[in-house]
Amino acid sequence: MSAEDMQRATWRMAHEIIERNHGLDDVVLIGLQTGGVPLAARLAEALERIEGIEVPTGCVDVAFYRDDIGLRPVLPEAVTDIPGDLTGRTVVLVDDVLFTGRTIRAALDALVDHGRARQVQLAVMIDRGHRELPIRPDFVGKNLPTRRDEAVDVNDDGVDLGEMVK
């Protein structure tokens, strides 16, 4: 997937977010640290160009909510920054790669600590499969079938598939 493909996917996802929510009232974008943060920023930019509305955008680090604390090294990558109380808002969680779903599970717990959102939707650039929890994305850039031991790297230049670093 090239940078241009990613840009087109971002625009399509932005349109889908607007369509699904009949506009952008009460919509908040929350990027997951770290990969979801630049994608959330690009989605916010696209939404603003389409609708002329600046959507509140924040980020969440799920380290303290993970289910594998103590099983492997877990440290936050950055400080969580939620733009105000989420009660009654429509939260679009944004991440680069959806894999087992455990990060999203942790993110859902983290969001609850910032208020009772009216609904939470999930936008990801890559859905690579191998879910371990009943979690399904609402907006997907690309479905990318992978082996479990492959690594997916989403960066500014596009998406790369490689061997997982052990």
Next chain:
Amino acid sequence: MSSGGPANHRHGGLRNLLSIQDLGPDVAAGIEEVMTLTDSFVEVSERAIPKVPALRGRTVVSLFFEDSTRTRLSFETAAKRLSADVMNFSVSTSSVKKGESLRDTIETIEAMGVDAIVVRHASAGAPRQIARWATSAVINAGDGWHEHPTQALLDCYTIRQRLGDLAGRHIAIVGDIKHSRVARSNIAAFTALGAEVTVVAPPTLLPPSLDGWPVKVSHDLDAVLPTVDVCYLLRMQRERMSEALIPSLREYTSLYGLTEDRALELADHALIMHPGPMNRGVEISAQVAEHPNAVIIDQVRNGVAVRMAVLFLLLGSGTEWGGEADV
């Protein structure tokens, strides 16, 4: 998060926090790591519900052989905000009074299944001895005249919050250096981060030898004050007077107390710090304690977040990389 690869993790080896040196081999990098993690816990502490499930199911026991209100409360608050269970071992009502040895006490506590022991003890080195016996993580919450590492970490954090980087800053530590574990930990931490430290005290309140201490020494507070970025006051323990180390508290105050007049000599940005509990009117005047640059309450507030960071580093993120990435 991109899948694969070990998380950014440099503290696989941190099992105990007994002294500032335990954060090494690069002490400065270790302190920076604690401070970065503390930023996240400050954000947690500012929430309407200041609690995360990070250490659910872990048990932290506070084992205080010496009186303390703020340190004990601070550790217990930190553990509870991480959702850990807290056991409180109160020495005055325990079998220690019946003559139980320290080793038996530790073995008994460990048999109950604890993950971390927070120790304060009047004897220097007691936490290190406990760490030899214990399989759980041991955190030194003050041992004799030796060290009080979490105090130094929260002081570094508080200075960084107000003044930014500590490198090149001049910090005066004033008062009873000889008997102060706070001074020892702070000198190690401040100098590791590149600050210059001057200890200011009468000769009787300095250790017999300062060989190897990376500090300057002064007996003249008035000369030092205009040059400092931080004036760190230690508590004047009243029993030092009965030991005839100072002629009188009044004389101590007149020479080494931060009075209102002296505070005027400080630079506009200079911070006034104190580890507590304060003797208002002795080492710090009642008015100076309320000065806008007195960050004594910030120290207490940051103490909880710093201790959350230490507990999380020891109990939450301190295992070796081995598993498959669950992203």
